[in-house]
Amino acid sequence: MTRGALRVSNSTGATGAIRAGATGLIFVAPALVLYAAFVLWPLASSVYYSMTDWDGISQARWIGFANFERAFADKIHLASYLHVTLYILGTLVFEVSFGLFMAVLLNSDRPGFALLRALFFSPVVLSMSAAGVLWTFVFDYRTGIINASLKGIGLADWAQPWLSQPTTALLCVMLVSGWKFAGLYMILFFAALRRIPRHLYEAARLEGAGPVWSFFNITLPLLKQNVLVAVLLAVTGGFAGFDLFFTMTNGQPYNSTEVPATWIMKQAFDNDQLGYGIALTVILTGVVCLISLIYLRYAERSHVVEY
Amino acid sequence: MAKIEFDRVYKNYGDTPVLHDVTLSIESGELCVFVGPSGCGKSTLLRMVAGLETVSAGEIRLAGRRANELPPPERNVAMVFQTYALFPHMTVAQNMGFGLKIRGVPAAARTAKIADVAKALQLDGLLDRRPAQLSGGQRQRVAIGRAMLRDPDVYMFDEPLSNLDAALRIQTRLEIARLHQMTRRSMVYVTHDQIEAMTLADRIIVLNRGRVEQVGSPMELYDHPANIFVAGFIGSPKINLLEATVTEQGFAIGQVPLAAAGIGARLGAKVTLGIRPEHLAIARSESEATFVSDVALVERLGGETLVYAQSPVGGDLLILKVQGKTSLKPGERIPVVIEPEHLHFFDARGARLS
Amino acid sequence: MLPRTHALTRRAFSLLALGAAAWGSASLPTLAAPAEVRITHSMTGGAQKEAFDAIVAAFEAAHPDIKIKQIVYDDDLYSDTGLITQLKSSSPPEIYFQWAGAPTQRDAREGFAMDLSEALGAEGWKDSFIAPAFSQQMGVLNDGKPYLVPITLDVTNVIWYNKQIFKEAGIAPPANWAELIDLTKKLAGKGETPFVIGNQELWPLGNWASHIASRVVPPADYEAAFRLEKPFNTPDFEKALNLVDEIRLAGGFNKDIAGLGADPAMSTFFQGAAAMHPIGSWLVSSAAELAEKDFDYDEFNTPLIDPAHPLKDSVIGTLTGFAVSPKSRNPQQAITFLRFFTSPENQVKWAEAGSFSPVKGAMEKAKLDPKTKAMADLLNSAGSLVPPPDTTYPVEVAEAYYQAAAYVAGGEKSPKDALVWLDDRVKTMK
Structure with a gap:
């Protein structure tokens, strides 16, 4: 009897679940349609076009994996990943670390500090292209203020064509990127710093801890979540980096500042090889997805801090 | 062991004065409680001892040495915060031992010391946990353990019980009292709760609006409050305060004349009479009564009963503390008698009269 | 237009x-x-x-x-x-x-x-x-x-020159390549910047370098290379890039050639900071907008390189x-x-x-x-x-050649190495 009753309840449960599933499908259908139309379809068509020879205008011609074979033989394309990796490492130093440093430094209620924070933040609101153009003037070999200043203090020999040498161009882009975004990370970290109770620092101070100890043993561990977010922003933003490279160096000199985004733009739109450009985009998407997955696996394991 | 002295200490935040002219000394080994309403400056005073706040004027001396400019670690004080100030990313053991680590105590010695203190505080099973996995009481014990490992000259407690529930509060209070008995170190304890002050303190310093109102042992403060503020702040339930007029025989509450000697005010002066609830009693008959009053409310606490009755001069209800149980009901008329040997008189400015 | x-x-x-x-x-x-x-x-x-x-x-x-x-x-x-x-x-x-x-x-x-x-x-x-x-x-x-x-x-490339600077240096537009190299040396010796080129987008020098190549390489070989039917690494193309290298060795190019934009380079020329600026006919309308009223300039075509070449007096456009x-x-x-x-x-x-x-x-x-x-x-x-290669042949091939020229002008690669690089580069293209 018990067994029979169990079986009955089981079978009604199963049909009930199917019925509930069908009803549920009706409710999610609009979202599914939108998702399919705006995410799945473009994704699928991108993958399709990545396997064609297509100039964006003529009929696309199916060529299988030829674009991908070409991509992995394209040395400038491969080098662009090295450059973007260097750039991201640079942004971690110039944007995230410097932003954190400034947040700690400017974390005070004393008069004037709010203004300093605002000044430091202000480049963030400037458009990327405007920043690029502005700094191109600063770095200019003949009329830029950097070389002018070096000449002014008697270091004329140090004046360089900053954006025209493979050794300095990428560094210059990193510096401008830092100037542009350190303020954003500063605000991000500043908000988190404000959440750390003052008593923690006081307790450490009474035990003889100095500011350096407190930074590495209190501030940094407690900002771990924010640092992880900042690193994710810097890494994914770095891969998407285009505007600064486009306005400052356009991938030059000698492709030394070529990053995936600039190279894709050149292939797809300058060289009218949309199929190849899309194949490069598919590769970039794969790389970013892979990095994000690795990152999420790591980030999920870290604890959320409660005070 | 350290004696703490305040010599004409002032503290301002910008143009806002926080402490005025504080002069007092805390003897070595004493448990001294700063008590007062919030904003009275008691925490600031404590933090000045720790070196977490600067001194605007005057001098603070530790063991006879000027300490104004002494960096906090050199003062050898330990502090227990209301919010515990535990590092959320460290284990209990790390939280307790980080000071030892900073001071370069070797790992083995550190572990042994932490184990000793943890055992004394019944934290021995919890050393690998993080603060978020502990109850409030356990967290506060970790904070106390950290202070103990500091082996300080002065323990400081900044409202350590405020974040705990009532039962834990009493238990932790007892632990602090035991710690004091065990170590005989100087302790400075800040609270806004006069019961904590009364139960723990060797000496209480009552602060109000940045000024010291009175310094004394709990019973001195209870029996001889220096002013209306202290009289009102110390004691629970609160002292009854009544308007009175000085007469030839003594004084009068409204139309009710009462005999008293040496009030120390001129004839006809308006004074404030203070009577603790246990010094008001219900007379056996109206003829023995000082005055007759209507019961407004009865609170039965078991061993004793609080009776709220109308004051003969109006204003706040009078509180009577009656031993044992009573069958009184609101609205009943009761004869009230004042025990004349326990009266406190305050002048118009609130200062105690003779 | x-x-x-x-x-x-x-x-x-x-x-x-x-x-x-x-x-x-x-x-x-x-x-x-x-x-x-x-x-x-x-x-x-x-x-x-x-x-x-x-x-x-x-x-x-x-x-x-x-x-x-x-x-x-x-x-x-x-x-x-x-x-x-x-x-x-x-x-x-x-x-x-x-x-x-x-x-x-x-x-x-x-x-x-x-x-x-x-x-x-x-x-x-x-x-x-x-x-x-x-x-x-x-x-x-x-x-x-x-x-x-x-x-x-x-016209996508002629050599514009600052008449004032030429006059002060006592030089006139060159009749052949040797004269161009001579006057470049002379200007460089006087501390002038002989040529300013903003080659960030590669076509400013690339156009000129391909015009030079079209005057050196036999027309059929030139066309075949850009159509990827023959290699670039030939003595003729090497000779063409050697001419670019001669200008570099004569101190001809501005130091920031590789990273400078085309518009800033033109402004530099208008400001009198360089003697010559190889660019297209649109400079005339830009000069009207950007140059000082008294800025005096003129142009000459890429001078004669090989009198025997069928396109010896060509114009690129x-x-x-x-x-x-x-x-x-x-x-x-x-x-x-x-x-x-x-x-x-x-x-x-x-x-x-x-x-x-x-x-x-x-x-x-x-x-x-x-x-x-x-x-x-x-x-x-x-x-x-x-015609310029980037409007005539596959753009990526034209761009690869421009890049090879940029390597030579910047002294990053020898003409020979640049052509080896170029053939390797176009290998991946169909």
């Missing part, structure tokens, strides 16, 4: 505009009469637009049964999305602006552009243009049939023109307009507005300012026209 719209300068920022443009063209009103002829182009203003508007007004007055409607896009937007969206729509405009070379040939293949053999063959219309306009290499033809009515000839959509409603009326527009009298007006008309006699009859006149003379004296 559109100086900076080489394939290499085209950028697509706004794919969104694609959608917007599609809406715009789809909702054009259709009127029964008069017949509407829509013309899409990227002249947003200036003297050329004024001249064009005047000719359109004259045409409408003469042909009351035809109404002209102009659909105007900004330069970059036009070449990225504006034009193609219209061509792919169900009612493409009757007339559209296009570059000769690869774009026109593509349009011919895709059926966007109409075969104009019949129209141009009638009443001697084709013969009213200068002969090189319909030469095979200039890209108006596809399979020998014309698909574009040429309207403007742009590109044609632009109007194509007709075969799928549009009124192609015949469109041809009527184009005949009107390319009539000698209208082309004189067109030339006076600053365009290099490919119609016979137009430049001679037009009242031109001295700079434009000098440029017209240079074109007239040219033995042949050579």
